[in-house]
Amino acid sequence: MVIAVIADIVGSRELRDRGAAQRALDETIAQVEQDRPLAIHPLTPTVGDEQQGVYRALPDALLSLLMVQLRLPEGLAFRFGIGVGEVRPVASVHGELADGPGWYAARAAIETVHAREQRAVPRTRTWIVGAPGQDEVMETVIAASNAYVLARDELVGAMSTRERHLTYGRLVGRSQQELAAQEGISQPSVSKSLRSAGAAALIEGVAALRGESA
Incomplete structure (x- = not known):
């Protein structure tokens, strides 16, 4: 199967x-x-x-x-x-x-x-x-x-394109500083976007699904 x-x-x-x-x-x-x-x-x-x-x-x-x-x-x-x-x-x-x-x-x-x-x-x-x-x-x-x-x-459908891309970056292990440089914005702006988009819940959900530590 x-x-x-x-x-x-x-x-x-x-x-x-x-x-x-x-x-x-x-x-x-x-x-x-x-x-x-x-x-x-x-x-x-x-x-x-x-x-x-x-x-x-x-x-x-x-x-x-x-x-x-x-x-x-x-x-x-x-x-x-x-x-x-x-x-x-x-x-x-x-x-x-x-x-x-x-x-x-x-x-x-x-x-x-x-x-x-x-x-x-x-x-x-x-x-x-x-x-x-x-x-x-x-x-x-x-x-x-x-x-x-x-x-x-x-949750994903409510995200903006930038929020989706930032969440992807965190999911594959990129730091907020790296994402800020990638998007041309400040690290606090990255943090705010991730928080408002519910990215942490999405990433924790993936970890729970796969039996991993987030």
Whole structure:
């Protein structure tokens, strides 16, 4: 069992320069993998505005996708459908095709994101679905993780681009002084931005999710 992820671009049809947007997305994903290499197969464009990736474990996927959310440039956002289950390649004359219940679950998950963001939770960006046959423990983990990502997406969705980038910097271990120099602002301004954005709660949440010390 692995974690399959399908991502699509929010508002892709309204983008003025789809090519430039894809280059920015590719750069973001590559930087995230450089900072925290967690994917078996990093998010890769497939067809249209979709990307697909595979992770070994749910905490790895949740951290990596959060980092992508935080690092994206202004005006770009992803939805993420996360499927828990088996994935397998299918041979074709056109190359290997991705198949298996993990991918079906990821597709169901991203459809749930679309439905939820059109109703009461417009900042929803992430959902998790388990393929049939999950044991009781994994079903509980998925339910708790969905509660976590609902709150997390709301927090990230309320951040400005600068607040997201500062939070990313702290998440990968950069000091407030380094971030101040990067953004061309003072260290107290960095501290104030992080505090008002709720960055500490986000970082503590990641540590708790992965059983680490923040």
